[in-house]
Amino acid sequence: MxxxxxxxxxxxxxxxxxxxxxxxxxxxxxxxxxxxxxxxxxxxxxxxxxxxxxxxxxxxxxxxxxxxxxxxxxxxxxxxYLRKLGLRIQLGHPCLAPVPATDFTILDTYAIHKLLRTRLYPATMKQPRTAATFNVLKRYEVLSFESKCSAYQYYRSIARGSDNTGICDTREQYREFLRMTRCWSALKIFKRAGRGHDPNGVQGTRLGECAILCPACPQPGINLPDNWREAPNNQKWLYTLFLAIDANFRLLWFRNIVVSSAKRSPSRFLGYGYFVKTKPYLKHLENHTGEKQALSQCVSHDAVNSADSRDTQGCAATGCGAVDCARHEFRRLNSIGDLQKGERYLNMDYLFYSSLAEKSYKRLVVSYNIACQWSSKFHQRMSQKFPPDWFVNKGDVGITFLVPKFHLPAHIEKCHRDYSFNLTKGVGRTDGEGVERGWARINDLASSTREMGPGARQDKLESHMGDSNWKKTTMMGTSVQLIPFLKLIFPFR
Known part of the structure; x- marks a missing residue:
């Protein structure tokens, strides 16, 4: 310098x-x-x-x-503008009698132009007058994943790239850009999930099919041997699924029917990704309306004692609950849901059930900062509210409830013994705090999603959770390369 x-x-x-x-x-x-x-x-x-x-x-x-x-x-x-200098581009085939060019606004990476061109994403299906290049939509998506910038911030940067003085006559196309980015993100997710190769298309998508699965967690029918259920006791830990449960009250959502509604702007995923399917979830909550949650028998955990009394004025959702992969910090399919009050068992029970509904395991380790309270009467609640043929209700699965290491010191002494990772065999050095780190990666979206319509908010969170899982997947290769070095240094610990 x-x-x-x-x-x-x-x-x-x-x-x-x-x-x-x-x-x-x-x-x-x-x-x-x-x-x-x-x-x-x-x-x-x-x-x-x-x-x-x-x-x-x-x-x-x-x-x-x-x-x-x-x-x-x-x-x-x-x-x-090149348009004013006479540049015209014929869409489709070279026609001998082309329709005269019209005034068409195109959003590109560096400026807002009035041009015509092929390979553009239209803002509307009928008689579009605005489009965006694939390049600008790709760049916004990746930039949003990395920096959590909003569509408005990115759009304004494009507008200023075209005119940084504000004196030129530039059409305002923010609403169109917002619509295009949302559609683009959904299309990319469906494409990567292979829906374009299925004769049934998007409508044939099964629950959770668009979610990126954790490649390191046991996935029955995918990465486990055929005889994994018959594994001897000294090898069962290899096929243990580690889950982490938590709620996030920063991702609140304000009720604003003026902006949008589920009818006017529904989510594109409908349970295809990381969020639970809305209608069955709300039906479950409605069926058990009025249930009161027992007070904590440990210390006065706010998550337990304030579950039914949290201030919900003006909120359609006070936050989100989640059931994550505790070992590798992946978002699980159909494991995220909005909370209407506090961290009620009613909500968290359903998210736990939903994340495991399509699979069957022999051993689970569940990390939850209020595991000492949530595990009380756990099997009673599950048998009363969920199908009897669900593997958890069959009674042939071993479930170990533990409290994350950072949260455990706040519990009473009995919990230090009964719910400690450090004192539990077969859990390695798992700390159970992975779900907290997952929230840290998503919290920067809170300010931009809290005022969105229901569909736009869910789609935004879905795409960012998917990107987080994808980054984790690609980084695992680097982690695997470190294994030989870890074996070398292990004797010198």
Missing amino acids: KAWSEEIDQYLDEFIRLEGRGNYSVQQYCLECRKGSPEFRCVDCFSGKLFCASCIVNIHRRNPFHRVKKWSSPGYFEPK
Whole structure:
């Protein structure tokens, strides 16, 4: 930085030089046709050469979203649209009698243009007047995953890329952009789930089929040997499923029927991903309305004692509950649901059931910060509210309830003995706190999702949870590569 500081004026001179014609200040004719007046240059092309209006259009027939500027008589470059210079692109086949071009707004990565082009995502199905390039939708999706920026923030950055003064006449297309990003995200998820190769299409999607499964957790029928159920006692730990349960009250959702409703803007997933299917979930809650939760017999856990009394004024949901993979911090299919009050057993029981409804296991380790209370009368609640043929209700599964390591010191002394990971055989160095780290990755969405419509909110959370699972999947390869090194250093512990 010190060396750079000494040359800062030279760098600044070069920046100023780019605002002018640079090496082409004495150019007398167009460098393409050698005839026309050299008035136009492209901001996005590598070269800063000057061309006439006709040549700049011909050069950009395959790059219609580049930004061009015209050298004006006062001595500066001013923005110009390629459309106004005569650029037209025929959609579909080369037609002998094409329909005349219309005024069409296109959102691209760096600016808002008025152009026509193929391979665009339309904002509406009928007579669209706005579209976005695949490139801008891809970039927004990845940027949103990494930075948690909202669609509005990204859209404004595009608008400012087109005009950073606010004085140019640029059409406001935020609502259209919002709609396109949501549809794009859903389409990408369905595509990656293989729905485009199924004759039944999206409508034939089964519950949880769009969720990315944890490749390291035991998945019956996928990554377990055929005889895993007959494994001897000293090997059963290999096929144990570790679950972590928790609630997050930062992901609250305000009731705002003016913005949207489930009828006007439903979710695209309907139980296909990480959230439970809404109708059966709400039906379960309705069937058990009025049930009061017993007070804590441990310390005064807020999650237990305030479950029925949490302030819900103005809220359609006070937060979300989740059942995650405790070992690898993956979101599980059909394991997320909105909470209407506090962290009620009524809600968390259903999420636990839903996340395991399609599978069967012989041993479970369940981590929950109020496991000492939730496990009390657990089997009684499960047998009363869920199908008798569910593997948990058959009585042939071993379930170990534990309290996460960070939360355990806040419990009474008896819990330190009965619910400790450190004192339990067959759990390795699991800390049970993985679900908390999962919330940390999603909490930055709270401010943008709390005012969304129900469908938009769920779709947003679904896509980010899916991305989190995908990143975890790709990073596992790096973790596996470390195993030989861990074996080398293990004797020196």
